[in-house]
Amino acid sequence: MMRKWWRTKCALGQILRLRGxxxxxxxxxxxxxxxxxxxxxxxxxxxxxxxxxxxxxxxxxxxxxxxxxxxxxxxxxxxxxxxxxxxxxxxxxxxxxxxxxxxxxxxxxxxxxxxxxxxxxxxxxxxxxxxxxxxxxxxxxxxxxxxxxxxxxxxxxxxxxxxxxxxxxxxxxxxxxxxxxxxxxxxxxxxxxxLRRWSLPDINAFRIGLREWRSKLNCITNPYIYKQGVRADGNSYLSDEIGKQLSARSAAAGLRPIGAVIYMQRNNLKMCLRSTDSATDTSEIAKAYGGGGSASSSSFIIRMDEYNQWLSVNASRWSKGMMHHFVKY
Missing domain, CATH: 3.40.50 (Rossmann fold)
Known part of the structure; x- marks a missing residue:
């Protein structure tokens, strides 16, 4: 299959070169x-x-x-x-x-x-x-x-x-x-x-508390990573702008300066991480979940069942009021 795909690609490239x-x-x-x-x-x-x-x-x-x-x-x-x-x-x-x-x-x-x-x-x-x-x-x-x-x-x-x-x-x-x-x-x-005109909801974004994650590469445990996030289904093209503003809000709230924008993508959740702080590397988190990116901009995909399981495990650590801050942007 791979060989067939490569032959097709080469043939198409040759046609385009001939046409120029x-x-x-x-x-x-x-x-x-x-x-x-x-x-x-x-x-x-x-x-x-x-x-x-x-x-x-x-x-x-x-x-x-x-x-x-x-x-x-x-x-x-x-x-x-x-x-x-x-x-x-x-x-x-x-x-x-x-x-x-x-x-x-x-x-x-x-x-x-x-x-x-x-x-x-x-x-x-x-x-x-x-x-x-x-x-x-x-x-x-x-x-x-x-x-x-x-x-x-x-x-x-x-x-x-x-x-x-x-x-x-x-x-x-x-x-x-x-x-x-x-x-x-x-x-x-x-x-x-x-023109990327948009505004965040007036109510607070929900907090995401990643109590612990383990890197597949170096097995380093990094506890107590907190950030703020919003659901942005239907507005994913604004993920960069929203994430950066959330990063600033998160820092002002005394949390890690990371903003998370989450939206559905092919029946899975895509989580985009942004930071306005040059000393913060969001890719460390993304890589731990199989994603990647740069220090200020990274992302990863998580299945809905995994996300729901993660919510249920962490629900006891949050108050019910905090859970209701799961905002739809």
Whole structure:
């Protein structure tokens, strides 16, 4: 079985090497070529894979459809990105970069190479270094750390549509009124996810008292490891942020500065450990339970039956009130 898997992997790798393109696909290059022949003036590249990028592409499509303007929409992957020379389409007037700004100076080179306007949307702090004062006049970046890219794109295309009106002179809306409220709820959800907006429950998190654990590697017993934790089923993407705040709370409560975030993963519990204290190594605990990681960030998997057994053994050591602090985040 292992030999068969390896042969398949090698064959796939050889195919990709022969093609030499990966995510820069033949289909995308052909679409660009056809767009050049048809003198398509608008091109929208959206971050792939990204929900915010996909929604932004939808808004770009709706905007151009309302105005009966041809627009080519293509996914842009950082794995094997499209190159500036691929996108130099004759007659191209405008390129949108949705939920990304591209590699360094990508927008500048694209604007100069095609003599087109480039408009980029992003919300990540990491792209701020790309925004300088020497960009070409036709390059505009909309970067707001407090607003998701999809929200910024929605507001941009909606306001543009109102300013330009529809061809018959009536003010058009990007979305139907009955859909607009639902879309705003979706955008709010994506914005909370993209910007990692969250808050912990007001009540105290439950305490986890690992009275004793034994390392399989060195058989060292480390008693009285305490930390605070919460259940985060459905919010596992926030495990890092929640764990770090719990670490600070745990230290303030006089406990070990370790926060635990627990959530279901394939019928088992995954426990993520985080610490904001450089002198604390969470991986010691994770390794003892078959997991691993770094000093400040580690995790391990524990079966539900093992966890329930662990709870029953430790229940006598806690008050009933403490057991009720098992919070669902």
């Amino acid at each position: 393109r990966g995510f820069r696909s033949d289909a995308a290059l052909k679409a660009i070529s056809i767009a050049g022949e048809e003198r398509v003036k608008n091109l929208a590249l959206y971050n792939y894979p990204s929900l915010s990028g996909s929604l932004s592409a939808l808004f770009a499509h709706l905007f151009h459809s309302h105005l009966n303007l041809p627009c080519l929409l293509l996914p842009f992957s950082s794995v094997e990105p499209l190159r500036v020379e691929d996108l130099c389409i004759e007659g191209l007037e405008r390129v949108y970069l949705l939920d990304f700004l591209g590699p360094k100076r990508f927008a500048d080179a694209l604007s100069r190479g095609s003599s087109c306007e480039v408009i980029g949307f992003d919300h990540r702090k990491s792209v701020l270094g790309q925004i300088t004062s020497d960009h070409p006049d036709k390059v505009t970046f909309y970067v707001d750390l407090e607003k998701s890219s999809s929200t910024a794109a929605y507001e941009y295309f909606s306001s543009k549509l109102v300013d330009l009106n529809s061809p018959d002179g009536n003010v058009a809306s990007l979305l139907n009124p009955e859909v607009e409220d639902r879309m705003k709820m979706v955008l709010k959800y994506i914005e909370d996810m993209d």
